[in-house]
Amino acid sequence: MKTIKDIARISGYSIGTVSRVINNHPDVSDETRQKIKEIIEKEHYQPNTNAKNMKIKTSDIISILVKGQANVFFAELLEVLQSRLEDASQEISVHYMDENADEVQEAFLLIKEKKSKGLIFLGGDLKNYSEVLSSYRIPSVLLTNSPYSQDSLISSFTTDNEAAAYSAVHHLILKGHKHIAIVGGNQNTPVGKARLQGAIRALNEIGVEFKQSYYEPSRFSLDGGYTATSTLLQRHNDITALFALGDTIALGALRCLVDHKYEVPKQISLIGFDGIELGQYAIPRLTTIHQDIETMANKAVDDLLVRLNYQRDGIHEIIPFQVIKGATVSSI
Amino acid sequence: MKTIKDIARISGYSIGTVSRVINNHPDVSDETRQKIKEIIEKEHYQPNTNAKNMKIKTSDIISILVKGQANVFFAELLEVLQSRLEDASQEISVHYMDENADEVQEAFLLIKEKKSKGLIFLGGDLKNYSEVLSSYRIPSVLLTNSPYSQDSLISSFTTDNEAAAYSAVHHLILKGHKHIAIVGGNQNTPVGKARLQGAIRALNEIGVEFKQSYYEPSRFSLDGGYTATSTLLQRHNDITALFALGDTIALGALRCLVDHKYEVPKQISLIGFDGIELGQYAIPRLTTIHQDIETMANKAVDDLLVRLNYQRDGIHEIIPFQVIKGATVSSI
DNA sequence: TTGTATGCGTTATCAT
DNA sequence: ATGATAACGCATACAA
Helix, strand or coil: CCCHHHHHHHCCHHHHHHHHCCCCCCCCCCCHHHHHHHHHCCCCCCHHHHHHHHHHCEEEECEEEEEECCCHHHHHHHHHHHHHHHCCCEEEECCCCCCCHHHHHHHHHHHHHHHCCCCEEEEECCCCCCHHHCCCCCCEEEEEEHHHHHHCCCEEEEEEEEEEEHHHHHHHHHCCCCEEEEECCCCCCCCHHHHHHHHHHHHHHCCCCHHHEECCCCCHHHHHHHHHHHHHHHHCCCCCEEECHHHHHHHHHHHHHHHHHCCCCCCEEEEEEECCCCHCHHHHHHHEECCCCHHHHHHHHHHHHHHHHCCCCHHHHEEEEEECCCCCCCCC | CCCCCHHHHHHHHHHHHHHHCCCCCCCCCCHHHHHHHHHHCCCCCCCHHHHHHCCCCCCCCEEEEEEECHHHHHHHHHHHHHHHHHHCCCCCCEEEEECCCCHHHHHHHHHHHHHCCEEEEECCCCCCCCCCCCCHHEEEEEEEECCCCCCCCCEEEEEEEEEEEHHHHHHHHCCCCEEEEECCCCCHHHHHHHHHHHHHHHHHCEEECHHHHHHEEEECCHHHHHHHHHHHHHCCCCCEEEEECCCHHHHHHHHHHHHHHCCCCCCCCEEEEECCHHHHHHCCCEHHHEEHHHHHHHHHHHHHHHHHHHCCCEEEEEEEEECCCCCCCCCC
């Protein structure tokens, strides 16, 4: 493989000059720059990223860490983020990680080895945000979760999951529902917990006591939603409405209800959470809580770009949500 | 940040010995190994990947290149691949790339810089598979497309897109349909082309001439399917069946048909292509062509693992598909 | 404006 | 079994 040495040899210049051309340094004569560029082109030379990363102090890259590659909501959020950052001519690199991977560890590597100048987390909770990591002074933005750490380098823009879940169930209650089951989510995650809490609060408010048997957790998937709903239907026959802790779960639930010969929403109503695009393609259209990904993404990008240039403390904002009235909820 | 030097200093051993411990070389005494490991643990030392990659001749990693992160079919295929490779205790790294990125270029980097020992391509056509790349002698497997290059290092396991599309339309024809419209896909891709060709062949076989106006291309998305279907419905009012060149497109089409007050399948039948999980959660369940991802993934992994150990030529196999009879097609 | 030399953190080769 | 040291390919401080 060709290295910078080869280009130097072929061009007759030194590797120093070649390096300057590669990195667009100003102190090279136009003629030399031109000549070297041509040779680079002709030889298909590509700088070795490993060697490069070892030398540079900081790169111009903002890294985005996405937790859970199957998460449709994150995928949609990511799309907006990418588009905004592209508008700002901001180089980015996206890193998908496993649901149960350690995002702080990953971030650490990104900073240490790829020398990212800024970080955006989609999911994750930075529970283990460490002093070491903090010592690098890299501004970060956390989306869709509240920050555990109170480090001033972190901003967060999140939906109030508790309040949103409350609204979802409240919407069902307004339609006359009382026998409401809750499906999906993981009570070991802050998000899952908050959503269930919000739902319970709405129930309690009208004097309905929440019974554990009306809740069935599930993986965040179509299949998970289907199975959990199946369990709930078997367990109780008085359910008139279902609150799914995510749209993907809701779509699994929807199919399950139909398979069990329930008419939606006539016999059983269904409301989801997230507001993913797919929900509006479902038949019937999914009623759901819409998290405002546009605003989230815009604020995240604006905040990060500012803090990249000016020393400021991170901010923490709650982004308003919205109930999308689809066709899966009806009055009792 | 701690480096191997620090660990050497702290432990009292040389960096050579520390390196040996890190890489599990046998020629270290158990006692030394133990001591050094403890220090590594205590100091939270992590080897620098950049430096490491510069030195190693070849890593033990198989890289998977996925073209188009929004592609649900690839996502499902990837899941099976990952599970199979994990069973074989095979380290992998997944790289998502843009739909119109150059996968050969990316592969080149992966081989040169991450020293991958094997490659799996999801999508892409290796049109530009170069001599340079070939000179590295890295076994590769191409899934879901036929190889352009005849390099003996490449295996491929693919669905016969032309035949499968033929079967899809033939299925509609058997149900009595003649006014069949085709929606979605990109005629600049081999896959899109093959699927359209197969559909046309089925039509021609029963003496129906294919008219261009009964075909509307689209992006590979819900929205794309919706819009293209809209166009077709506006253009013709004698359509009794729709063949979507992908399931995601089909689901967009389904929503569009319903919005236009067509009953599916009573008034208009619909068949998709791919066999993604989501299709079986749609209401009604999607009739579609199922590509056998299990077999594809199994064969890909088996073939690659064998060729990693024995010098053999790549093979090219067509994997049988299957018509899934959902509920979106009925007799006329 | 250009060239030279040093070091980044490793692995691997050659000693010991 | 362990240590010393030469690369790997590049950016950069310093020299010219």
